[in-house]
Amino acid sequence: MKTRLFALIGGIVLGMFTNLAAAEVTIPYEFRAGQAARADEVNANFTALKDAIEQLQERIAALETQKAELEAENRTLQATISELITRIETLETNLDSPMKSDLRSSQPANRDQQKPAQQIALRSEPRTVSDAEAQQVFGLDEKKRPKTYIDNAFEARGEVIVDHATGLMWQQSGSAGYITYTDAQAYCENLTLAGYNDWQLPTVQELMSLLEPEKSSNGLYINSLFDDQP
Numbered sequence: 001m002k003t004r005l006f007a008l009i010g011g012i013v014l015g016m017f018t019n020l021a022a023a024e025v026t027i028p029y030e031f032r033a034g035q036a037a038r039a040d041e042v043n044a045n046f047t048a049l050k051d052a053i054e055q056l057q058e059r060i061a062a063l064e065t066q067k068a069e070l071e072a073e074n075r076t077l078q079a080t081i082s083e084l085i086t087r088i089e090t091l092e093t094n095l096d097s098p099m100k101s102d103l104r105s106s107q108p109a110n111r112d113q114q115k116p117a118q119q120i121a122l123r124s125e126p127r128t129v130s131d132a133e134a135q136q137v138f139g140l141d142e143k144k145r146p147k148t149y150i151d152n153a154f155e156a157r158g159e160v161i162v163d164h165a166t167g168l169m170w171q172q173s174g175s176a177g178y179i180t181y182t183d184a185q186a187y188c189e190n191l192t193l194a195g196y197n198d199w200q201l202p203t204v205q206e207l208m209s210l211l212e213p214e215k216s217s218n219g220l221y222i223n224s225l226f227d228d229q230p
Contacts, residue, residue, distance in 0.1 A: 119167045120150060123205040138204055150209045156225050160194040166209050168202075169194070173227040 028048055029041040129137050139147045153164035161170045171193060179187070184201055191199045216224040 120165055120209070122166055122168075122209055123203050126203050138208065145213075146208055146211055149211060149213055152209070152223065154223055154225050157194060161223075161225050163209070166206070168206060168209070169196070170210070170226070171199070172225070 026048060028044040127137070134140065135144070141147050150165055152166075155162040155164060156172070159172050161172050162168075163170065171191075175187075188199045188201060191197065193199065210222050210226070212221050212223065215221055218224050218227070220226070
């Protein structure tokens with residue numbers, strides 16, 4: 001009975017090692033059907049099998065670690081791609097938003113004169129609003145016109161016009177045509193006018209301060225002191 005038992009175990013081990021041939025398992029002893037196997041030989045084969053299984057487990061663990069690292073790297077790349085797409089969409093929106101190069105200085109206009117007793121405070125930082133919010137935020141009526149108008153106090157100074165009501169200095173003439181937002185910003189950065197080089201684009205509220213309810217002689221809803229030609 002003992003010999004037959006060893007022979008049976010030997011046959012099972014032989015089959016297991018045959019299936020693991022692809023894993024480069026080295027079998028110390030080979031058995032044939034009907035051949036009795038020695039206990040030390042069977043033990044040696046089991047030890048080799050155990051070592052092979054441990055090696056495979058280590059290889060699997062290494063592959064799982066590599067997989068986790070690749071998945072983490074993939075998530076990082078996806079986040080970077082999403083961020084780049086958002087930046088591209090923002091840049092495209094800016095490029096597709098042309099505006100007239102009516103410019104203002106970032107400093108009070110009447111620097112060489114005494115300021116009026118009280119000036120109208122306007123928003124100096126840009127603000128992004130939706131179409132639904134614009135009417136309320138900028139004080140527009142149903143036809144998208146200002147509900148109220150500022151009583152400007154303009155003073156022409158050659159290439160610039162000073163509005164003492166708001167304390168802003170404006171370029172007297174606009175650009176020859178529409179330009180992109182990016183080009184307008186670059187234009188401001190390189191502009192020197194009336195001795196000042198700190199020009200910048202106006203906010204919507206600052207730009208609206210120039211509007212008038214009726215067209216002037218220049219055909220615009222803005223004081224005729226401003227020229228629509230460069």
